Amino acid sequence: MEPLDVVIAGGGPGGLAAAKILAERGARVLVLEANAEIGSPTRTTGGTFIQDAQALGIPPRLYHILRRGRMHSAHRVVAREYPTPFACILNVRGVFQFLAERAIDAGVALQVSATAREVIMENGAARGVTAQDARGRVMTQRARLTIDGTGYRATLCKRAGIHSGFNRFGVGAEYDMYAPHYDESETVGIVGSAFAPAGYAWTAPYGNHRVRVGVGIIHGDSTANPAEYLDKFLSQAEKFNINLKGAQPLEYHHGLIPSDGMATKFVGNGILAVGDAAGQPSALLGEGIRWAMRGGILAGNVAADALQANDVSEKFLARYEQQWRKTYGKNLRIAAAINRRIAGWNDAQWDEGIELLNQLNAEQFGHALASNFVSSWTLWALAGNPKLLRKSLNLVIETLKSK
Ligand SMILES: Cc1cc2nc3c(=O)[nH]c(=O)nc-3n(C[C@H](O)[C@H](O)[C@H](O)COP(=O)(O)OP(=O)(O)OC[C@H]3O[C@@H](n4cnc5c(N)ncnc54)[C@H](O)[C@@H]3O)c2cc1C
Incomplete structure (x- = not known):
């Protein structure tokens, strides 16, 4: 097959968001989706936040x-x-297909029932993938840049040695x-x-x-x-x-x-990962759609810059990972630390936790669910509540120890 600028494995929100940006910025992009349909079978509840849905351009007809x-x-x-x-709760299949339509409008080529198998590695850099279609035919798709949007499997990251997957x-x-x-x-x-x-x-x-x-x-x-x-x-x-x-x-x-938190690394020479494949979801509630889209947008822009500069080295692509960690890293690390802590709670600890939540007002409760921890609301909530403050300090210490 003719070499492309970018091949993306995975037609989920992360891969599709990256594909759209890259095509808008002039790149020739192919998305390979293993399933026969975009957004189906559904594997997600689709809970998200109205502000994010609006900012990400999801039309109101697609959320409740x-x-x-x-x-x-x-x-x-x-x-x-x-x-x-x-x-709000998303119409998941509707949203994922909407993202695919937007990407196609921008010029992206999309192939369903096509599973990426191996990363083509040359001189330590990714140069595309081999893939298999529903009839078992194997194809080789060379590309200047390869994106792993395969979700929790992180197939390409593992194959290319970017990170070893999640536990x-x-x-x-x-x-x-x-x-x-x-x-x-x-x-x-x-x-x-x-x-x-x-x-x-x-x-x-x-x-x-x-x-x-x-x-x-x-x-x-x-x-x-x-x-x-x-x-x-x-x-x-x-x-x-x-x-x-x-x-x-x-x-x-x-x-x-x-639910491990962010992957140790998201980029390599000629390759980067977005969404679940990069460990970008918030572990607090197990919520990753808006994070995957944000990851896709950030990755797509840095990847487009890299293609224009004719430099797809790990050093150049690392700008994406640095920007991600700088913008979202603290909140995601706190979310992961809270999740690790509460996953071990017994019923009495949960009762106590619910009592603490009861002390947050509606707005503060919303911020906490959305993993907006590093924000002024936290200070107001903690200032009025010594017990919450004590618990939170323990958590901060635990978070700092984990990184
Ligand atoms: C039970 C459950 C409930 C959830 N509830 C919520 C929720 O309420 N709100 C929320 O925001 N998030 C939720 N999530 C998480 C959310 O679904 C993910 O974080 C989000 O979909 C990640 O997007 P992604 O594009 O990274 O990966 P995915 O959405 O997983 O997309 C990856 C795509 O890649 C395809 N693929 C995989 N391997 C290959 C391959 N080798 N070649 C080609 N294609 C491949 C897959 O078929 C899939 O379509 C939930 C997850 C689960 C499991």
Whole structure:
């Protein structure tokens, strides 16, 4: 096949965001997607933040706004109303396909049912990939720059020796249900040993009587099977005032998200990684769509600069990694440290944690969920709350020790 400027493995939000920017800046780009359809099978709940969805150009028709949230531990509950809402649930397949359409409009070539297998390495630099289509035909696609957007597998990073993959994962099992009586303005989270040891259970409505009901458990910290806890959660949902009367699943989802925090390295000679493949999601809730898009945009711009400068060396591409760590590193490290800490909590610790959350006002609660820790709201929240301050200082010390 004719050599290209960029070949991207993975048609998820990270790969597609990078592809669009590169094509807009004049590069010839091919995206290879292993699945037969972009955005399907769905492996993500699609919870995100309205401000980010707007900033990333996702049209309002593709997200459902939440107005209330509740979080239960074994013996406590925190509930918040949002007259000015901040969170939403994406129509995941719709959003991922929209991102693909935008990339195609910018000039990107997209091939579905095409799995990248190996990175072509020459003199220590990546020069494209070999890939296989649905009929087993092997192709060689040479490119000046290769991007790993393969998600939690980080296939190309491992092949090219950028990093060795992840050890700690959020493993999720979820039903996408038709639930005619579910209150679509509200999302509910459940923590504690009964329904989600080392993780949480959730309900995520996304409009038209559709609601995703799932359980995620951190493997690495627990060996519990989320699918078993999901069945238990469904059978006892009423206990939490979750109305699933007459509800039935239309889809079953299963997926993994890296929860190790950022990868040790995202770039090499002629290659870089975006999104989950770079460990860019926030480990706090296991939330990576907006982060993958941000990673794709940043990577796409630095990659376009590198192509224009005719320098795709690791040294040049490192600008991307440096900018990422400078902009998002602190928040993501704190999110990962909190996640490691709370994944080990017992029910009494969760009760205490929910009590602390109860002391945050609605706005502060929203910032915390969005992993905006390094911000002025934190100081205000901590100043008024010695217990929260003590707990937070412990966490900061732990975070500093981890890096
Ligand atoms: C159960 C669960 C719930 C989640 N809930 C949320 C949530 O509510 N909100 C949120 O923001 N995030 C959530 N996430 C995380 C979110 O889905 C990811 O962080 C995000 O999708 C990462 O985007 P990405 O482009 O890096 O990777 P992905 O979205 O994983 O896309 C990678 C793509 O690459 C393809 N691919 C893989 N290998 C190859 C190959 N060798 N060749 C070609 N293509 C390949 C895959 O088929 C896939 O389409 C959840 C994850 C899970 C597992």
